Amino acid sequence: MSQSPSVPPWLRVAGASDRSLLIVFDDEISLPAHRDVLRLAPLLYSVRGVRNVHPAYASILIDFDPLAVSHSDVERAAAELYAQAAASPLPEPRTIEIPVAYGGEAGPDLDPVAALTGHTTAEVIAIHSGAEYLVHFLGFSPGFPYLGGMPESIAAPRLETPRRRVPAGSVAIGGRQTGVYPMASPGGWRIIGRTSLRLFDPNAEPPALLRMGDHVRFVPVAEGLI
Amino acid sequence: MGISACGAADPLSLRAGNLLVGNAEGAPALEMTLAGGAFEFESAAVIALAGADFEAGIPLWSAVEVPSGGQVRCGHARSGARCYLCVRGGVDVPLVLGSASTHLLTGLGGLEGRVLRRGDVLPVGQAALRPAWGKLSGSKPCAGPVIRVTSPANVWPLCRAAWQVKEDSDRMGLRLRGPALPPHTGHMLTEGVPLGAVQVPPDGQPIILFVEHQTTGGYPKIANVISADFHALGQLRPRAEVRFEQVSIDAALTLLKAQEDWLHSLV
Numbered sequence: 001m002s003q004s005p006s007v008p009p010w011l012r013v014a015g016a017s018d019r020s021l022l023i024v025f026d027d028e029i030s031l032p033a034h035r036d037v038l039r040l041a042p043l044l045y046s047v048r049g050v051r052n053v054h055p056a057y058a059s060i061l062i063d064f065d066p067l068a069v070s071h072s073d074v075e076r077a078a079a080e081l082y083a084q085a086a087a088s089p090l091p092e093p094r095t096i097e098i099p100v101a102y103g104g105e106a107g108p109d110l111d112p113v114a115a116l117t118g119h120t121t122a123e124v125i126a127i128h129s130g131a132e133y134l135v136h137f138l139g140f141s142p143g144f145p146y147l148g149g150m151p152e153s154i155a156a157p158r159l160e161t162p163r164r165r166v167p168a169g170s171v172a173i174g175g176r177q178t179g180v181y182p183m184a185s186p187g188g189w190r191i192i193g194r195t196s197l198r199l200f201d202p203n204a205e206p207p208a209l210l211r212m213g214d215h216v217r218f219v220p221v222a223e224g225l226i
Numbered sequence: 227m228g229i230s231a232c233g234a235a236d237p238l239s240l241r242a243g244n245l246l247v248g249n250a251e252g253a254p255a256l257e258m259t260l261a262g263g264a265f266e267f268e269s270a271a272v273i274a275l276a277g278a279d280f281e282a283g284i285p286l287w288s289a290v291e292v293p294s295g296g297q298v299r300c301g302h303a304r305s306g307a308r309c310y311l312c313v314r315g316g317v318d319v320p321l322v323l324g325s326a327s328t329h330l331l332t333g334l335g336g337l338e339g340r341v342l343r344r345g346d347v348l349p350v351g352q353a354a355l356r357p358a359w360g361k362l363s364g365s366k367p368c369a370g371p372v373i374r375v376t377s378p379a380n381v382w383p384l385c386r387a388a389w390q391v392k393e394d395s396d397r398m399g400l401r402l403r404g405p406a407l408p409p410h411t412g413h414m415l416t417e418g419v420p421l422g423a424v425q426v427p428p429d430g431q432p433i434i435l436f437v438e439h440q441t442t443g444g445y446p447k448i449a450n451v452i453s454a455d456f457h458a459l460g461q462l463r464p465r466a467e468v469r470f471e472q473v474s475i476d477a478a479l480t481l482l483k484a485q486e487d488w489l490h491s492l493v
Contacts, residue, residue, distance in 0.1 A: 014378055015376070015378070016419075016420050016423075016447075017376060017420040017451075017452075018376055018450070018475050018479055018482065019420070020420040022417065022418075024417075027415060054418030054442075056418055056442065057415050057416060057417070058415060059417045060418075061417060061418030061419070061420065066453070066482065067479070067486060071475070138228045139228045139418065140442045141228050141440060142229045142332055143228060144228045146416065146442075183332045185332065202322050202323055207227065208227045
């Protein structure tokens with residue numbers, strides 16, 4: 001029988017339910033934690049009984065069949081996989097460019113965001129599209145990317161009352177975060193533009209365009225060209 | 227990828243109904259919530275109704291032969307909330323990401339990603355079948371008045387109160403009304419959340435994450451419903467009273483094993 005490492009490679013691990021385990025690498029967003037998640041999460045599907053793996057900023061939720069494997073089995077397997085993977089380099093990140101028509105009908109909240117942050121709309125566009133973003137993970141709704149790296153100077157509070165329907169492809173700012181709504185859904189973030197790029201297609205393989213670890217750049221384009 | 231698992235709100239009834247008509251446990255079926263409908267069968271079929279009693283006039287928990295042109299009319303649930311109409315061969319809809327289930331928020335799956343309407347026609351599949359079909363002797367293990375939860379901490383404030391299911395509960399979340407639970411301080415980093423998580427938003431009114439819940443949770447989570455009681459969540463009606471009991475993970479798994487053994491005794 002393999003031996004588990006004497007010091008666990010994570011901050012803590014606990015049963016999140018009778019059929020899931022939550023491994024936590026950090027309580028803050030950090031690049032080392034992101035790399036730990038990026039390294040370990042894909043390997044966990046090879047563990048017998050594992051049904052689903054949900055990576056997040058600094059944690060991994062593992063859903064499994066508890067009548068096939070136990071919490072401690074899964075924890076032990078995760079520790080072994082982490083130890084094996086720790087030495088291997090991470091794959092080169094892809095950079096995905098997302099064309100965005102900012103403002104106008106596509107971005108009804110661009111003017112309010114400019115006013116709230118003390119910028120002109122041109123400045124908001126320049127700041128938003130000037131940054132390079134990291135896809136920490138996908139979650140919340142199909143294909144929705146949690147992006148890191150938005151400059152704080154354009155952070156804007158969520159809407160008081162969420163919209164009942166935000167069009168698919170909407171690029172938005174919510175507090176200090178930015179993201180793209182892959183599908184039409186209710187939403188409380190400020191919409192500053194829209195992309196025609198399809199971030200989620202259930203018939204595509206893979207269905208989600210973006211993946212954890214990708215780098216993303218927003219590229220301003222004229223509205224008619226999206 | 228951020229896709230909700232979806233699927234049956236009372237998975238135990240769905241699985242039992244399918245086994246009774248000789249389908250694989252997970253064959254696609256119709257889920258009725260609080261009110262049913264009238265269903266006409268163009269060809270002869272073998273069906274089973276499993277779950278709450280919708281007063282269809284045919285026995286629940288039994289395989290029933292319906293002749294060509296026959297109709298099954300389901301009214302309203304007298305108690306409980308959901309009933310599954312399972313048909314031998316399964317309902318034949320295109321699979322989306324490997325599932326026949328409907329995800330209303332995104333309009334994916336099921337029949338055109340929406341609730342069923344009058345006039346809809348559903349094809350019956352020709353899936354590989356078990357040779358015989360059956361009837362449940364006795365009844366499905368009863369969902370008690372108490373929902374069991376596990377938690378790493380002591381959740382007495384949750385367990386000592388009586389809660390009422392709010393009317394705006396749905397397949398995404400069961401919202402409860404009752405004495406405000408103490409707020410959780412400290413910031414929370416977004417993480418994946420399991421089905422059945424009991425979340426506490428700032429207003430102190432718990433929400434149980436349900437089958438179409440979003441995969442990441444924004445609020446602190448204090449407990450999780452045990453897998454063996456997921457079927458009970460699917461039978462909660464608006465304004466129903468709910469109480470919770472905290473149990474250990476070991477106890478939860480013992481209950482789950484017993485439930486699985488019951489289900490497979492149907493085959």
